[in-house]
Amino acid sequence: MIDADATLKALAEPRRREILRLVGERELSAGQVATHFDVSRPAISQHLGVLRQAGLISERREGARRIYAAIPGRIEELNEYLTGFWGEGLAALKVAAEAEQRRPSHSAD
Amino acid sequence: MIDADATLKALAEPRRREILRLVGERELSAGQVATHFDVSRPAISQHLGVLRQAGLISERREGARRIYAAIPGRIEELNEYLTGFWGEGLAALKVAAEAEQRRPSHSAD
DNA sequence: GTTTGCCGTAAGCCATCGCTTACTATAGGC
DNA sequence: GCCTATAGTAAGCGATGGCTTACGGCAAAC
Numbered sequence: 029m030i031d032a033d034a035t036l037k038a039l040a041e042p043r044r045r046e047i048l049r050l051v052g053e054r055e056l057s058a059g060q061v062a063t064h065f066d067v068s069r070p071a072i073s074q075h076l077g078v079l080r081q082a083g084l085i086s087e088r089r090e091g092a093r094r095i096y097a098a099i100p101g102r103i104e105e106l107n108e109y110l111t112g113f114w115g116e117g118l119a120a121l122k123v124a125a126e127a128e129q130r131r132p133s134h135s136a137d
Numbered sequence: 138m139i140d141a142d143a144t145l146k147a148l149a150e151p152r153r154r155e156i157l158r159l160v161g162e163r164e165l166s167a168g169q170v171a172t173h174f175d176v177s178r179p180a181i182s183q184h185l186g187v188l189r190q191a192g193l194i195s196e197r198r199e200g201a202r203r204i205y206a207a208i209p210g211r212i213e214e215l216n217e218y219l220t221g222f223w224g225e226g227l228a229a230l231k232v233a234a235e236a237e238q239r240r241p242s243h244s245a246d
Numbered sequence: 247g248t249t250t251g252c253c254g255t256a257a258g259c260c261a262t263c264g265c266t267t268a269c270t271a272t273a274g275g276c
Numbered sequence: 277g278c279c280t281a282t283a284g285t286a287a288g289c290g291a292t293g294g295c296t297t298a299c300g301g302c303a304a305a306c
Contacts, residue, residue, distance in 0.1 A: 033151055039219075040149035041264085042142055058283060071265055073284055092273040092282045107216040110148075150294085167253060180295055182254055201252045201303045 030083065030105040038082035039106075043067070044075050048098060051085055055097035139192065139214040147191035148215075152176070153184050157207060160194055164206035 038044055047061055062072040076096055079085045084102050088095045147153055156170055171181040185205055188194045193211050197204045 032154075033149075036145060036149040036154075040142075040145045043264085045141075045145075059281090062283095067264085068266065069283075070267085070285080074264075077284080094283065103219050107219065110212045110216065152294085168251095171253095176294085177296060178253075179255080179297085183294075186254080198303095203253065 030102065030109060032106065032109045034082040035084065035102070035106050038078050038084055041075070041078075044079055047072070047075055048079060048084060051096045052098035055088075055095050057090075057093040057095055059093070061096065139211065139218060141215065141218045143191040144193065144211070144215050147187050147193055150184070150187075153188055156181070156184055157188060157193060160205045161207035164197075164204050166199075166202040166204055168202070170205065 039048075043065065046064075050056060050061055050064060058073055058076060059069065061076065062069040065072060076085065076087075076094075080087055080096075084099060085096050086099050088097070148157075152174065155173075159165060159170060159173060167182055167185060168178065170185065171178040174181060185194065185196075185203075189196055189205075193208060194205050195208050197206070
């Protein structure tokens with residue numbers, strides 16, 4: 029199972045979502061990513077670190093450069109996690125509602 | 138389109154995910170939700186406000202009580218948003234990665 | 247009308263976060 | 277060796293976030 033907490037915290041930041049979108053289109057060096065934003069390069073470097081620790085992007089060394097790219101499949105895993113912990117609840121609600129219809133004398137709390 | 142920023146920020150908090158899971162199983166009053174946690178009731182009330190403003194839960198008045206329940210479909214919308222903004226580039230990456238797994242002769246990392 | 251129970255709001259505290267300006271580390275050109 | 281380019285790290289700052297206690301607003305019971 030993915031680290032849902034780290035993944036959601038990483039995605040909760042608009043700038044990081046934009047970075048992820050960029051490296052999802054094509055792999056980019058840290059400096060290339062930084063040129064797309066008005067913030068300083070160290071700020072981007074920190075964002076990249078958060079995304080990498082969350083397992084959303086990969087890092088590859090190429091000389092002095094660091095090339096980053098989105099890791100395929102992570103979003104699907106997150107979707108499965110989210111659907112999972114909500115899907116069970118919805119199923120339970122549905123079953124409860126149907127049972128309720130067949131037992132109108134049921135005294136709820 | 139959903140408010141992805143508010144939704145992700147709301148879900149980035151572990152306590153709020155647990156609350157969402159609770160009211161996803163069955164609708165609960167604010168006080169009932171609070172009994173599941175060690176934090177104070179106002180803290181829970183604030184969390185419920187964040188979840189409600191993100192459109193993840195609904196609020197219904199029942200006398201002096203407030204009954205909360207998960208809103209079905211929100212997670213699906215979030216999933217669509219996440220899958221969408223990764224774009225075709227990432228889909229291509231995923232296909233390439235899967236092809237890579239079937240061709241272990243190509244060693245790269 | 248007063249009291250009791252349920253619950254949101256206000257104000258303040260402390261931790262975390264995102265950003266900045268240094269500084270350090272590594273790779274390569276000269 | 278020296279210098280430049282690329283990029284992560286450290287320290288500090290202001291803003292945000294989650295928590296607490298105190299309070300105010302409603303609804304029902306008496």
